[in-house]
Amino acid sequence: MAHIYIYSPSGAVRDKAAFRRGIQRLKVLGHEVEVDPAALASVQRFAGDDAERVAAIARAAASGADVSLISRGGYGLTRILPDIDFAAVAQAAKAGMRWVGFSDFTALQLGALAKTGATTWSGPALIADIGAPDEPDDITLDCLDDVIHGHAEGTGWVMGKKQAEQLHQDLQRLGLRPEGGESVRVAEHATLWGGNLAVVAALLGTPYFPQVEGGVLYLEDVGEPVYRIERLLTQLQLAGVLTRQKAVVLGGFTEMATTAHDKGFSMKTVVARLAQQLPVPVIPALPFGHVPTKVCLPTGACVSLSVHGREVMMLWDDHDHDHDHDHHGH
Template sequence: MPSLYIYSPSGAVRDRAAFRRAVRRLQAAGYEVAVDPAALARHQRFAGDDDARLAAIERAAASGADVALTTRGGYGLTRLLPRLPYDAIDAAACRGMSWVGLSDFTAFGLAVLAQRGTATWAGPAVMEDWAVDAPDDITTACFDDLAQGVGEGSGWRLPLSDLRAHPELAAGWRVEGAMLWGGNLSILAGLVGTPYLPSVDGGLLFLEDVGEHPYRIERMLTQLLLAGVLGRQKAILLGAFNRFALTPHDRGFRLETVVAWLRAQLPGVPVLTGLPFGHVPTKVVLPVGRPVDAMVEGRDALLFWG
């Protein structure tokens, strides 16, 4: 089985016992696991101060592992972007290392794509996916495929509401060689106007978020819309937006309202929902910064990168 290097570039690991349980699970699955010496460090809410977390990224790049896997997200990478060891990260990727993470890792993936054209992977994290009571079978299978170099694509079932909103999909829809990119909406929107947001035309942009009320989701989407990001894409793929609470004040304003509004702003750009990715147990692994083929057949949405 492949080798993993586990490191903490963002928030501090809060449950050390759960972390050790997750490491044992990965080892039991056959992985050769190396844990960064500062993986359990803590400084304020971070996994070490900025210098310590930068050093952990450098050790990950030099480790020679097949996969560099984050312990968790949280917050912390955005403040490191001007100092990331971009050349070392890119060199490791060129040697075959897969950089994998989600949530706050979006800042890392988009920055290295913008600065060096380096591709990374949006996928699971140690605490999110292996420290839980029962790791998800689909998530772990997708990660296994990536780690073994046999992953070729992914797919999901579209809700009927997508087909009603985009009747043109019924005749079949296909895009070839479009860059797949994106990640956490809050992190991505926060990079607008900086040199760390890639300029992608004709891409497939996937988005997810957690703990954000629908009006906040709409506000961030509006920022991307007004910045010209959304209108330049071939399609917008929406993953999970969860762990928020509606209030009586909303008076019917909900996530579906935001999706309908977004579609009205983007005539000719399909907005597809149900992508199995985000802060949910079942998530696929997605390449960030790689060309993919996409198609819709009936209610099946498919992505191919193999």
């Protein structure tokens, strides 16, 4: 059982019932839950003013908890990046704290990676994933549990049949062929990084954008018109970021708005065009994003990535690989 610290670095918590429900569920799971004094603060759209949220991050870092979990995302981290004590974030991570969250939290994760090389976890948020009216997703809970107990050693997922066929065509075109068995090794000892596409792109050109070469970049987004998604991907492409990776992995792109004007322009055509243009594979169907089922991803850690038929397997390097991976086949 773990000590979990709940804090609010981004948007103000409006759904207090879900907040309480989430805490209650974590307690029922046997965890000791500590709530930051400003977790329910509210100034404009933010969970407290900038200084308050910076202080909340510092308190989370100093809490000695096993896990610090954001209450929710929203918007609020990019504007306080210059004030965050990333050394303290990294020190806490080194001492064993797992920083967990997603969405706007991407800014804290990539800032920490850029400034200190610290590993943080992309994973659930309290309100959206633990406290929602419906029972939390089993896989999401299992993955979080693995992170909490330090058992997380990788993740795997299954692509759709057509997705897999397209990917294998692309892999072949790119000269990535199966070794030994039939597994195609796409990346080894590669830095895993990424997060919410809009937030990743919003850091480009700033000191909080990690300079990762030969990495595995994962991306997700929610509620954007498709043309914006393409514009953001194009920005990362024109900046040379995508080309410098070993693979681009796409999670959920949900609530994407298309209009009559799009006339067939869609996430599908955007992804197909991207895959065609890039000299690196674009791997679909990562269970991560603004979706109920989300795995936990160690942002900043070294990973290996391989594809076998319709299965994708991502393993963290920094773990005892003698263990059985089967139960992580989310």
